[in-house]
Amino acid sequence: MLHRVLYAGLWNGHLDYVKRLHVTSLTAIFGNSPDQPEEGESEKLLNLYWNRAELKKEFAGLREEKFRLQELITQKDGAVARIKQQLDHLEHLLLDPEWADSVVVYFQFRALNLHCEKKLAKFAEQLKQQREQRRQSQQLEDWGRSLEDEAEEVERQIGEQRLQAQLLEDQLQHERHRLATMNGFIKFLRRRSLTARLDDVAQSIHAAQANEEALLESLEEIQNREPPDVEGLDIGSKRLINFTILAFAQQLYLHFCDDDLASLAHQAGERSVGAINYGTKKECDELVAKVQKKLKSLEKASDLADVLQKRARLIAEAARFGSDSDALPNPETVSTVYAFSKLGLTKETDANLLGANYWNLNGILSR
Template identity: 30%
Template sequence: MVGIALLRREQKAESEDERLLKLFRNRIELKKEFAKLRLEGQRLQEQLQQQENVTLRSQQQLEELEGMLAHPVQAANATIFYQLRGVWDHCQRKLARLAEELLTHQRNREMKLELDQFNAGNKAELAVFERHLQQALKQDKATGKEVESLKHQYMRSPGVWNYFKRKAIATQIESAQEAHQTAMANLQQCLEKKRNKASEHLPVFEGVTVEGRRKINLMLIAIAQELYLHFSKRNISGLAREASVRQVSDVNYGDVNVCRDLNIHIEKRLRSLPSGKNLVARARNRIAYLERCAGYRQEADTVPVAGSFAEIPLVVNDSGDVRGQRSVSINVLADEYWEVYSILLT
């Protein structure tokens, strides 16, 4: 009885130890979860604070804009400011959209060229395999006929008196059969090569080449130059660039009449802006000129050195030659007009 009581007491003690150990483990897990929740709470609090700051700045800008709109001259200047920002955003979106279209066109062109080259090479090799196959077929038929002919001679030479003749024919049959086996193996090999070649998978397109990406980038730079020239009168391009980085409270374009005239001029230039297709056609003449000017730091680089294009010729003919001496000292790449640098393919 005493032994049983001691055993029960020990089992009870072990059970309590296990329960304490389990509670201790649960406490550790709870501490970990609490630490995670505290970090998450801090992150959300910081995010909320950032959002409140953004909201506060937006509210301040709105109040500032409301104050400006209450003043006729400031209201007119604010209108021009946001109109210029619209010009900048419109040109940037147009350039980005044309970049996607040019990339798609170049990718399709290179894929087709690669496929055509693969098919042409495949066709030429298949023609060689077919020629070898026909030769192997002829050899197989010839050796097969030779074996059959010798067997026929062997069968037509019965009797003891034809012993030596039959022996000679048997030797010839053995040699002919070896030749036939070789011809059959060669035929099978030719068939296998032709099947393998015909079942080759199309090459995996690894992306637009460096040359292709350079071509696209030069076209985008040429388009950016055309956009600059289109909005160059009354320095709309330069004003739009300033508006993209400045605040509305920092600008002053003139009195109400000046702003009204500027507003009308900007609207006219926006309406007369060529479509994407026409813009590409106008920029195409500049490609040959830009190719001569472009410099690259390394052979694998696709973005030219910004200093390659220090000015924009006003007129470039079909062969890429500059007509006349007129140009503007603007570097659309270095000055990041229409955010062209971020659009170029790397």
């Protein structure tokens, strides 16, 4: 608070100096004739000058804000115009008998694509959380074990110090008893050496007690130590997660690959309405029915853990990376889709899901 008051005083003093300087300049200009403005009028002129400068700054700031808001309004107007254009285009398609049914199918496929994307994103998030929790538990367990070992070592040293102190106490008592039981002549001859020995033992006891106190403080520090921050997932863990996510993405692809539903859903997610004509009303109705049937059966699917694990291993064996620090594999090395029959046979199909960004894989995979 004090430094603010001092700073304000210095600043006001600086302003007074500047004003006096301008007044002196005005006096030099006008001279001392009776027609000159008085000193009070000079102060008014100077204040008017400063106020004008401040107003110019404020005006410049307002102009910049005005231009920024105008630019923002222009952007918003453009966005509104584009949306209106899209709505007009959609209305035109719905009014056209040849396109109305295709519009319905388009949004069915678009919803299917979004459903698969959300399902894959949820699966990936749960998988990442499991890995992170497992890693956190392992790190905390390792830290606790290390802390326990460190505490045990300090406790062992404390025990040794206490034993040493006890032995020294016994030695001190023994020397004192020995000194007390000596006859007068021998005590006179050996008193100095025995006293020095007693002092040495006492100092050793004091040092042992000091060491014990230091060890007790170390033990308390260890027991009160806060756990370390948990480190993030390493590259190896991220790669394992990505292999499993790719395996689940392939599972979704295989589920909707009949009648090319997966590809049609992907196209609907990439293109705008009206870009694809799905055929006659009958053909459109059949596509909608197939999509709904597949969506219902998808929710009933279960026991995928073994399948995903097996597929993830195959993906991992084929995957190649641009560098050791990359968590994402090269798309062309994971472009084989693996399907397993009930007899345990493996069928391979070429489909570069990562390269084509099916189900928004590029935005879901760990990096």
